[in-house]
């Protein structure tokens with residue numbers, strides 16, 4: 001069966017104003033809205049479109065983390081994923097460990113594509129997809145803004161600093177999504193009901209033969225230094241003089 | 250003692266200025282011995298540039314026709330091979346480094362610290378999380394090799410030295426994978442300064458309302474010798490190409506002057522300009538969040554402000 005694996009990370013919603021805890025132990029998460037990492041929503045949308053074109057048969061959504069991740073997996077199922085796997089753990093999972101866990105699932109499920117977000121908007125690591133590709137010994141097409149599948153290959157347009165780069169990769173491969181790849185669909189109410197009946201498997205990391213270890217310890221979390229508010233000028237000539245006096249124009 | 254390997258990013262025979270910033274970052278680790286690795290089909294000019302960066306003790310070149318275009322799947326296995334024996338492996342936090350370094354980290358089974366913005370010791374670094382809304386201090390377990398990308402906006406470039414470091418060739422017998430192939434790159438070429446290194450940047454948002462209207466910013470930028478940036482909204486709408494996007498998922502820049510026209514100031518945009526020396530905001534909404542961070546704010550219609558500003562620049566030349 002032609003399968004696509006999509007990873008779904010539960011993160012603080014991107015609209016939430018982040019507050020650092022006064023004791024420096026992390027950021028406030030109590031009572032804060034949680035969502036699917038925006039890049040992962042795009043990954044799932046892309047998988048759905050590939051399936052709708054008849055180029056894949058099954059979409060498997062995977063999330064690693066505490067029991068609450070199942071909410072995001074249910075949303076993924078409502079969006080159209082066929083099946084979900086929740087790798088349940090309460091300890092912090094570094095990108096390297098997430099990649100090892102995903103590799104085990106890739107070996108078990110044999111997907112033609114693994115689509116991940118290019119970065120999780122909580123840790124901003126931008127690592128997991130590349131690490132999975134390396135461990136799997138397969139191609140990586142990161143920061144994708146266009147994906148075209150033909151036969152056992154994919155042509156991927158990548159958003160790079162210089163502009164747009166096109167590469168061709170043999171399948172199976174790992175793709176990581178950039179924001180302009182697509183616009184994810186909205187979940188419809190009947191689909192939420194249907195999603196409740198879709199299979200969601202829960203598995204411990206140890207059952208996959210992986211023990212999460214912390215190799216990069218977070219010592220403390222600080223708020224960023226704030227820029228102080230400057231002055232308002234009344235018109236363009238005042239602005240011009242201010243910049244001129246600083247030697248900027 | 251720390252031994253640090255930095256992978257060189259280059260294009261058209263020129264070393265990316267981000268590498269001198271990586272060297273500066275690495276040199277903040279006490280007693281570090283710094284080497285640079287150059288992967289290329291024709292490494293000589295890049296290697297020569299790298300060898301002149303002050304603080305660099307050695308340059309290693311890896312010559313292969315496949316390195317005519319930098320592909321992570323080709324560079325990573327060779328870089329991982331060379332990187333054995335180094336305590337740290339650094340790359341720039343550009344799309345090149347972001348693509349490559351995690352692949353290397355996985356091959357080395359090393360953890361990676363992305364976007365390091367400050368060095369607190371050989372095992373301790375600071376990096377932004379949550380789009381820069383929090384800064385985490387991370388510590389790698391002692392004795393563990395560390396891979397990292399360097400947030401170039403946080404470091405000045407290391408100086409060009411008076412002497413050149415030795416350049417050595419490394420050879421590999423193992424075949425490179427063939428599963429990934431370069432097809433093309435479409436890079437918008439212009440004579441304007443490069444966005445990532447420009448001293449002045451003029452930037453436009455959704456308010457520009459069309460690609461055609463963006464021309465008034467190009468004109469202003471040319472008058473000022475500035476590069477041009479854009480918000481994600483402007484890029485998504487097709488008013489500006491993707492390589493102009495500034496922010497969390499675009500470019501992180503630190504110019505001396507950053508002027509925004511019709512940009513609201515979303516956190517994801519601001520994270521890209523936190524280190525800009527002077528921020529100027531022109532927005533018609535006095536409540537726009539951009540004014541909270543601007544050194545100079547002007548409430549006004551950009552379509553009136555830009556021509557006026559250009560006129561003043563022209564007459565005061």
Ligand SMILES: Cc1cc2nc3c(=O)[nH]c(=O)nc-3n(C[C@H](O)[C@H](O)[C@H](O)COP(=O)(O)OP(=O)(O)OC[C@H]3O[C@@H](n4cnc5c(N)ncnc54)[C@H](O)[C@@H]3O)c2cc1C
Pocket residue numbers: 014038039121453454455456479480481482483494495496497498499500510511512513514515516517518521531532533534537549550551552
């Ligand atoms: C995961 C994620 C990552 C993101 N990454 C980025 C990123 O890297 N970079 C980025 O920029 N955004 C990013 N965004 C998007 C960001 O949240 C904002 O949506 C975006 O920055 C808004 O762009 P804007 O300021 O141009 O548009 P708007 O927010 O629509 O603001 C337009 C502004 O123009 C003003 N205006 C209108 N007409 C005029 C006029 N005639 N003269 C003067 N002012 C006028 C308005 O008052 C308004 O303030 C990201 C979002 C997400 C979810």
Ligand SMILES: Nc1ncnc2c1ncn2[C@@H]1O[C@H](COP(=O)(O)O)[C@@H](O)[C@H]1O
Pocket residue numbers: 007008009010037039040062063064065093095098115116117118119120121123124125126127128129
């Ligand atoms: N705990 C997790 N659960 C599911 N997916 C994850 C997890 N961590 C990382 N990923 C995937 O890897 C991508 C990149 O994450 P990161 O390397 O942390 O920036 C995310 O967009 C997800 O697709």
